[in-house]
Amino acid sequence: MAIPQPQHWVHNLSTPKQWRHLFRATLRECTYLPDPIARNYMKNHIISRYRTVSSRSPKAGPQVVHAARNALSVLRRANEGYSRPLEKVLLLSYGRTGRRRHELLAKMLTPEIPNDSKALKELLSQPADFSDGWEPPAIVKNLAASQMQNTVVTAARIRPLIKQLEPPIPKQDSWGKELAKCRKKNIRRQWYSNTLCSLLPPLPEKDLRTLEGLLSGTVPWGPVKRRDSKPQVSSTESSGELFRLLARGPEKGTTFAEYANGRPHSITIRLMRRQWRRLSALVPRQYWNPISQKWRFLWDSPKEIPRLSFDLDSSIDPEAFFKESIQAKEDKTEAHQPSQ
Structure with a gap:
């Protein structure tokens, strides 16, 4: 049918x-x-x-x-x-959904080209994909673990949730026997596919700088001016009240029918910064940790966090600055004391 x-x-x-x-x-x-x-x-x-x-x-x-x-x-x-x-x-x-997310993932998972014959032998000696002894790329496991611990990404639900960091391979099948190799391979393949479907890859450095510049205000922004459209003359303007009544029915009062699927907002810098702030919380910042020799990921906050400290100018001596402040406070206290 x-x-x-x-x-x-x-x-x-x-x-x-x-x-x-x-x-x-x-x-x-x-x-x-x-x-x-x-x-x-x-x-x-x-x-x-x-x-x-x-x-x-x-x-x-x-x-x-x-x-x-x-x-x-x-x-x-x-x-x-x-x-x-x-x-x-x-x-x-920004590659959080759709085609660009797949392109960023493919770029992130591009294997490194072996530099010498020793590295080539190590690459060839690795087990086949999804067979016994196979391990996913380290960057995938690190990103999945970081994303799984991020409550903001979990609450956003723009991608399926990551439930497990390892393929759930049971020790025995329903008959109490050891699981077949083909079944283990299929479980690993399905788990890896689901994990890639849930990952949010990092942005290129150029786009990340643009996003951070829009948030901080260093990148100038202004509303785009639309081109004026030609005025359209309605065909019912030349008709009388009777024709409009027959064509459209009786006039209704103010209803919320046009806002059933949301309402429009004036696009201002405040509105856009809210959107960029939410978007920035879904973009991981990738960096290499030289101590652990692993890729690490940092996530931004969806709300602006107030700063509790500020950087002093390098030309200012901190000791002299605080010493002058304390001396001025003591002089002010002595001036307010009553003379005996």
């Missing part, structure tokens, strides 16, 4: 002119995004998707049409200030 499709899936874009209008409208919305990284990424992503579909088949089906119109709708609502579409675009652009 065929599954009934939504009504707007039926209306395909039959002519190249219609596709061109939709493509240009989508690219135009990409230029209005309030985040610089999102503007560049979404533009390249839209161009890549349209080229892939056009090279695959000359005539697109209803699902492709629905995906194209849905992308335009998400971008428009993100530019209007709806929280969920804006968050979705930012998560896609």
